[in-house]
Amino acid sequence: MKKNGMFSGIVLIGLGLYFFAGQFSLPFFKFFQGWPALFIIFGAALLAQAYSAREYQHLFSGTLLFGFGLQFILVQLWRGWPNEIGVFFLIVALAFLLSARKMKTGLMQSVLFFALSFVILFSERFAHVFHIIETSISFIWKFWPLAFILFGVYILWTKKK
Template identity: 65%
Template sequence: MKKQTTFSGIILVGLGVYFLANQLHLPPLRLFQDWPALLIIFGIALIAQAYSAREYQHIFPGIVLFGFGLHFLLASLFQRWPNHVGVFFLIIAIAFFFSSRKTKNGLGQSIFFLALAFILLFSERFSHLFHIVETSISSVWKFWPLALIIVGIYILLIKRK
């Protein structure tokens, strides 16, 4: 980070609000009294730094931190908020998408994580429609993480050359 004024300013303001909320216990500041607020603060700071200083490599971690913090905050506030691993993949897909718009890299990863998120989020709802297929491939489905491992090894070792 070459020019850190935006990042530093947002961090200082955010931490000030966080600690003030913890000391005063005011109802409007209740959202800032837990650890997800810290993730949101650092995520906003990274996103603002990325766009203000044109350091677009900070978009991805900023959106991931902001998204995870927002997810944990909403999951603690609303019982009906989906607290599922698919939400994390959806946040990562969104981060890759916004990052790819500025860096021109990562759109494929965005589509992959988006597809994975939808499969994980909605597979239980449609399982009754695919009972025959589900029973026939249930033993194979246990090993789907191996596909992730194989693709990761391919990217790390083979695609580099």
């Protein structure tokens, strides 16, 4: 990190708030106690460092730490917040997407993780669609040996130069 000022400042402020929340039982700071808050502190520091010093290689790790910490806190605060593995895949997809915007790499991984998170999060709602896909694939799978036959016929009938 070329310019540590932003990273160090945010980490010190965050750790100060973290330890201050531990000293006093203020209702507002109750969510700021525990290890998920440390994820948020270091994730926010990495994100601020990435954007302020244009060190975009920190975007991925900063987004992961911030997102995972936020997920753990939101699960504790709201009972209706989804507590499924698909949310973590969604956070990884967002991390790849933010990184891909600046680093010009990782867009395909982002799309794949978005698709995976979509399938995991909404698989119960689309069970009938998955059933149709499953029966279609099982029907096609019975005929995979035809690919060998057709490829063999193609090899035999093509002229060699």
